[in-house]
Every structure is written in C-alpha cells, then in structure tokens.
C-alpha cells in the first residue's frame with residue numbers, strides 16, 4: 058500500500074458468470090481498465106464506475122454490475138458518502154471534481170406536481186384525430202403588433218425562429234464531448250427542426266452546415282466567437298452561468314486541447330482553455346446591455362440574442378434585469394443540471410431548483426409587463442416528457458434537454474466524464490473511444506426519444522382540452538401540488554390538490 | 560331601494576316550479592362571494608340587431624334567450640342594449656350594483672373627483688319578482704371625465720377604464736357593470752325570463768341586443784358575475800370554458816387590467832379592449848389573434864397574410880383563447896357593431912340568421928332562438944374561429960365564412 062494514499066472503497070464490481078466464453082471483448086471495451094484475463098478467466102480489478110459498456114457489449118450476457126454493499130460501519134451523520142469524500146480529499150488535497158447533475162437525492166418538485174385533465178365542461182381532444190400543435194417560437198416579441206391601414210407592419214416585429222417542438226438540445230461543447238457526439242446531436246436537431254446548443258467551444262468548420270439549427274454560446278472564454286460564426290447560427294446565447302456550476306467558469310486541461318479542439322476554439326495546441334468565472338467585460342447589468350447590443354449589431358438584428366443564467370436565489374430580479382438589458386430570450390439552468398466537469402461542492406450545494414426558478418421568473422416578468430417581450434427557456438434535470446410538460450406549465454416556452462439525450466445515445470450517467478475516458482465515446486477525445494459513437498445511430502436514437510416526448514406532450518395537451526402548446530405556457534392553474542411543503546407551492550403560485558377553480 | 564337586500568339567503572324555491580335546488584345556493588350582489596376565485600360553466604347566448612338602425616324592443620331578445628331553457632339553471636342571466644341613449648350619446652353611462660348606501664356614497668365621491676356626473680337615476684326594477692334575495696340596488700350615472708393634463712388620463716377612455724378597475728377592486732359592495740356610451744347592461748342572478756321581467760326590458764328599445772344565460776357548475780349566484788361582461792362600450796356574452804385562462808389572464812394583467820370578476824369572460828372582454836382600442840387592430844384581425852390559424856393552414860396563405868398570421872400568433876400568443884367557446888361581442892363605436900364567433904375547433908355552437916327584408920341579423924347558440932323571433936330568416940354557421948361582423952348602417956361586413964383577413968384593411 059502506498060503509505061499516504063489510502064484506498065477509497067469501490068462502489069461497483071463487475072461479476073462474470075459461467076456463461077462467459079472468454080472472448081475478451083469486455084477487456085477491450087472497458088476504458089477504465091478494470092477487467093483482466095488470467096488463469097483462463099475474466100477477473101475484475103478495482104475502479105469500476107458502472108458505465109455498463111461491458112454489459113452491453115458482452116455477446117453472452119455474462120456480465121452483471123453489482124453494487125458493492127456499504128462495508129464501513131454504519132453511521133447516521135457521517136454517511137459512507139461523506140467518509141469517501143474525506144478519504145479522497147485527504148489523498149489528493151484538492152477540490153473534488155465530478156460531472157453530470159448532482160447525485161444527492163434532493164426532492165424533485167416536478168414529482169410533487171400533478172397535471173389537470175378536461176372533464177364534461179370542456180372536451181378532451183384526441184391528438185390522433187384533431188390537430189394539436191407543438192410549434193414553438195424562440196425570440197423577441199414586441200408585446201403588440203402595429204399595422205398600417207394596408208395591413209403591413211408599422212413597427213418591425215421581433216426576430217426569432219420557429220421550431221417544431223418546445224425543446225432545445227442543451228449546450229455541450231466540443232471538448233466536453235467528442236466530435237461524433239456533437240455531430241449526432243446536431244443531426245438530431247436538424248431532423249427534429251429544433252435547436253441544439255453549440256456549447257462554449259465555437260463551431261467546428263465541419264458543422265457549419267448545421268448552423269441554422271444551432272444556438273451558439275458566447276461564454277466568458279469567448280472561444281471560437283467571430284462574426285461569421287455568429288451570423289450563421291440561428292440564435293446567440295450569452296452564457297453568464299450554468300446550473301451545475303453557478304458562479305464558476307470552465308477549464309479544459311491542455312492535454313485535451315487536441316488539433317480538433319485547438320482549431321475550433323482558436324487557441325494554441327496543448328494550452329489550457331480557461332473560461333473566467335465572470336465575463337471580464339461584464340461586471341454589471343449595464344455591461345451586459347452593451348454586450349447584447351454589440352452582438353445584435355454584429356448580426357444586423359437578424360438573430361435573437363439571449364442570456365443564460367443559472368437558477369440562483371435572486372433569479373427573478375436578475376432575469377428581469379437581463380430582459381431590460383435587451384435580451385430576446387432568457388435561458389434558466391437549474392441546479393440539478395448536467396455538466397462535463399464541475400467542483401462537486403458547487404454542483405451539489407449551490408443554486409435553486411429549476412421548478413421554483415421558472416415559476417418566479419415567469420411571475421415576475423408578467424408583473425412587470427415584460428413577459429410578452431421575451432422567450433423563456435429552462436433546462437436542467439428534465440428526465441421525462443412529464444418534467445418537460447410541467448416545466449412548460451410552470452412558465453417555460455422552451456425546455457432544454459441534454460442529459461436525457463445523452464442517455465439515449467449511450468451515456469449511463471456513471472459520472473466519470475471528468476476523467477475523459479468515457480467508454481461510450483461521449484465525454485472523451487480519445488480517437489479509439491470516440492469512434493465508438495456512431496453519429497447516425499446517436500442521432501436516430503435522440504430523434505426517437507424526442508419524437509416520443511412530443512407525442513406525449515400532445516396527449517397531455519389534448520387531455521387538458523388545449524390544442525396548442527403556447528396555451529400551456531405558464532398556465533399554472535392547470536397544476537396542483539401534492540408534496541410535503543405547501544409553502545413552495547405558494548411561492549410558485551400553484552394551488553394544492555383538492556382545491557378547485559372556484 | 561337600498562335595504563331590499565335584507566339577509567335571507569335561503570328563500571323562494573317553492574314559488575316557482577322551475578327553480579331547483581340551485582336556489583338554495585347563497586346569492587350575492589355587488590360584493591364578490593367569499594372564496595370565489597373563478598366561475599366556469601355552460602351557457603346560452605343570443606343577439607339581434609337591426610342593420611338599418613331601427614329599434615328593437617327588449618321583450619324580443621328575452622324571448623330569444625328564454626326559449627333555450629336547457630342552457631340555464633337560474634344562476635345568472637343578462638342583457639346588453641346598444642343605441643339606448645340617443646340624447647346622452649357623448650356621455651359615458653356608468654351602471655352600478657350597490658349592496659348598501661355606503662358603497663354608493665364612496666362611488667359617487669370617487670366619480671366626482673374624476674369628472675362630472677351630468678345625470679343620475681335609479682334603474683327601474685320591479686318589486687314583484689321571485690328572484691332570490693338579496694337584490695342589489697341598480698343605479699345609472701351619466702358621466703363626463705375631467706380633461707386632465709396628466710398624460711395618463713388624457714384619454715377619457717383610459718380614465719374610465721382606470722376608474723372602473725379601481726372601484727371594482729377597492730370599493731366593497733359596489734360593482735360597475737357597464738361603462739360605455741349609448742349602451743347599458745341589465746343582468747342578475749336568475750333565469751333569463753326573471754331578469755327580463757325584473758328590469759322590464761319591454762320598456763327599452765335598442766338597435767342591438769346581446770344576451771346570455773348561464774348553467775354554471777355549482778358556484779354561488781353572483782349578480783356582478785353574470786354576463787354580459789362589459790367595459791367601456793365593449794360587451795361580451797360568452798359560452799364556453801377557456802382552457803388557457805391562466806395564460807390569458809397574464810395577457811390582460813401585463814396590459815394593466817385588474818381581474819376582479821375572475822371569469823374567463825372578463826379576460827375576453829379586456830382582451831378585445833387591448834387589441835382593438837389600445838393596439839388599433841381591425842376587429843377581425845383581433846378575432847384571428849384570439850382564434851389563430853393553424854400553422855399548417857398558414858402555409859397555404861399568400862406571403863402577406865401568412866406573415867401577418869404568424870406575427871399575430873407569436874405576438875399575441877397569450878391572447879389565444881384555447882378551449883371551447885362561442886361569443887357575442889358588442890360595441891357602440893364608431894358604429895354599433897356585433898361580432899359573433901366560435902373557437903377554432905368549433906366546440907361550441909353558434910348560428911347566424913339574417914332577414915334581408917327587415918334588415919335583422921341574429922346570432923344564437925341554438926336555431927330555436929332565431930326561429931322564435933323570425934321564422935323566415937336565412938341561417939348559416941360561421942367557420943371555426945372565423946368571425947361574423949355586422950354593423951348598423953353598413954350591413955353584414957363578414958359572414959364568418961370568408962378567408963381570414965378578407966376585407967380587413969378597408970374595414971374601418
């Protein structure tokens with residue numbers, strides 16, 4: 058044993074059954090180097106992250122990943138999770154990194170909300186027989202339409218784009234994920250006629266063709282941001298914060314800055330890509346106003362410019378400020394949202410749930426008469442179409458989906474992205490691993506998932522007697538709360554289950 | 560008059576065979592029933608208008624409405640008459656329900672601060688009625704708002720809107736039920752024939768009448784909450800249940816309106832005022848904002864109309880009335896106008912009738928309402944989400960079967 062680095066017990070272990078024919082495929086597939094062959098059999102070493110790659114690939118279905126039972130003496134206060142963290146930090150002396158959304162089982166408010174349905178006084182609508190629309194607009198609005206006597210627009214209407222469903226694929230940068238993964242997401246967005254986020258790494262030249270379906274990100278590092286890129290894409294989003302790491306920047310270590318990344322981000326090969334915590338030209342709301350104006354000017358006011366902010370305590374006032382500063386759309390990112398790498402302390406403990414954030418922002422913007430000027434997007438921990446629908450009813454026009462799309466493509470949420478060895482070819486830059494992701498297959502699976510969600514959205518709208526999704530946006534009257542904390546329901550402006558309309 | 564409302568909440572019933580157990584529900588006048596936060600239910604609507612500007616006696620509309628007896632259960636009904644005060648055409652006619660004298664004094668004080676009451680009178684109501692008590696007092700003021708240097712009140716209409724909103728929101732026991740020029744609302748908590756008798760509508764002659772009877776689902780009767788819902792010269796008689804109410808309420812609140820009646824119909828009334836009076840949209844364009852075209856159908860339109868339809872839908876998505884409805888909308892300015900339309904899936908009934916010989920136009924939930932008034936009228940149905948518009952002196956402007964926006968831009 059290395060005397061100053063102590064063992065942190067494994068949580069998972071592959072168990073190989075007698076069905077094994079020792080073809081050794083699993084050894085090749087395991088990017089964490091957990092499996093080995095000796096004495097005529099496959100054995101597991103330590104380090105399994107439960108990525109399930111070997112299980113999926115074994116031709117014999119001979120592998121099962123088991124959870125290692127907690128072996129430390131039970132303790133009510135110092136749970137094994139705490140003790141493992143202490144041991145790791147005593148080993149490394151560093152900030153604990155992790156990825157994906159928080160794994161602490163915070164109560165999800167989505168699960169405490171129930172949807173309404175039509176009975177007697179208004180008819181339910183069968184989406185297979187009647188039209189139920191899910192087309193969604195993303196962009197700015199004027200609040201009123203002024204027409205000349207000939208019926209032409211007396212004031213130029215807002216600028217924005219139409220999507221086929223109220224969904225946007227969240228931002229994942231090239232760097233955080235592989236070339237093939239980003240390509241698959243972009244292909245899916247194009248086929249679904251929705252937007253996908255580019256992440257903060259700029260846009261690789263091969264991906265220019267997807268630009269009309271991309272929501273580009275202007276983050277604090279400004280990587281890859283140039284006028285051509287901005288003019289090509291559908292919309293531009295200034296990233297102030299991210300739900301999984303509010304108040305934090307980004308750090309792509311030099312060893313990951315390959316040719317591909319260096320070219321896309323426009324930085325020298327092998328240098329660290331550092332995104333500062335704040336934008337160093339935005340220290341106040343006026344500065345944000347200037348950047349928004351600059352970007353609008355850069356694209357001739359032809360593309361909407363939005364602001365993405367993490368859901369933090371004072372979110373309503375911040376969102377209102379961003380709208381007043383000229384944002385055409387606001388993207389809220391909840392604290393349970395995903396990321397490729399983040400300090401665990403921030404991921405697990407900073408921010409507020411997206412459910413509350415969306416409701417209070419929608420309310421605040423309505424009270425201030427601003428809600429009909431902007432599009433409100435929200436994401437972070439949308440696990441199912443039910444979450445998506447509740448998010449819309451809480452106040453979002455567009456729902457950001459990211460982790461669910463990655464899961465559809467293979468991710469098993471093993472939370473090891475920050476190690477850069479993703480066995481599914483997603484969160485990695487290693488060519489042999491990247492080639493495991495087939496963009497065509499990935500895109501197909503994302504398209505299937507989101508098409509299914511869209512059908513479920515139509516079912517729910519029909520059941521509520523609503524024939525178009527915009528009539529659900531912020532329609533909190535059609536939600537009821539059944540959770541343990543009616544105070545949060547009050548804050549969100551939702552009645553308790555059992556309360557009628559009168 | 561005041562004091563008529565004494566106590567007894569549970570009365571009558573025996574006197575009239577048709578009154579069911581619903582009459583045991585408590586009844587309220589101007590003040591909002593405690594705990595009430597929304598009113599929903601089914602309804603009947605009927606309207607008639609003389610396109611040549613001739614006068615129609617109120618008993619005609621009462622017959623039209625009352626024949627649709629399955630559409631009401633005695634918990635509210637009302638009428639609105641246009642072209643009623645040719646001698647006071649330029650003054651606002653404010654009609655109120657008062658529960659007591661204090662609320663009346665408070666309102667009068669409020670009015671005097673903001674303008675001049677040129678005339679006031681008690682609105683006739685009969686003492687012989689079997690409508691359950693209490694009966695609020697009904698009072699009428701002709702009012703001219705002060706011209707003000709305050710830019711907010713430069714526009715007399717806006718002054719009236721603010722006045723009405725404030726009174727309804729803050730003076731307990733008082734409720735302004737109509738506030739337009741050359742028009743008045745007569746409504747209450749009873750069957751359609753009871754309300755017609757109560758106000759003795761046959762004494763009124765008007766160029767246009769719209770009316771409404773209610774079949775609410777177990778909410779208490781509330782005089783102020785009955786239809787028509789009116790603001791300025793707008794009146795709305797609405798049959799339906801708006802499934803997008805939470806969104807539509809946001810639209811009117813964002814535009815500075817206070818929801819005091821808590822009905823989807825109230826929100827519809829304010830939406831007309833916003834879209835047409837404040838934003839200057841032609842009437843039919845506003846109708847297509849509330850019942851927008853399907854995106855699929857927009858693809859079939861010419862460039863101009865498609866862009867207009869799209870922008871209308873995007874800009875006014877909060878004004879989109881989703882769910883089943885049919886509505887009658889009345890207006891006295893610039894000329895007395897009736898608009899009748901149903902939702903874009905046509906989930907509630909609406910039929911239009913026209914008699915070319917005498918220039919009468921009818922709109923109703925059921926054909927029987929038209930037939931009892933005129934056996935010879937030619938009838939038709941409007942297309943889903945497509946408004947019929949008729950105007951005194953101009954005739955039928957839209958049948959409700961034309962393409963969207965046809966004729967919209969030389970309409971006004």
Ligand code: SF4
Nearest residue numbers: 077078080081083115
């Ligand atoms: S892939 Fe399956 S069959 Fe092949 S060696 Fe591994 S466990 Fe055995």
Ligand code: SF4
Nearest residue numbers: 468469471472474479
């Ligand atoms: S992307 Fe890969 S490494 Fe990250 S959680 Fe998913 S499977 Fe694990």
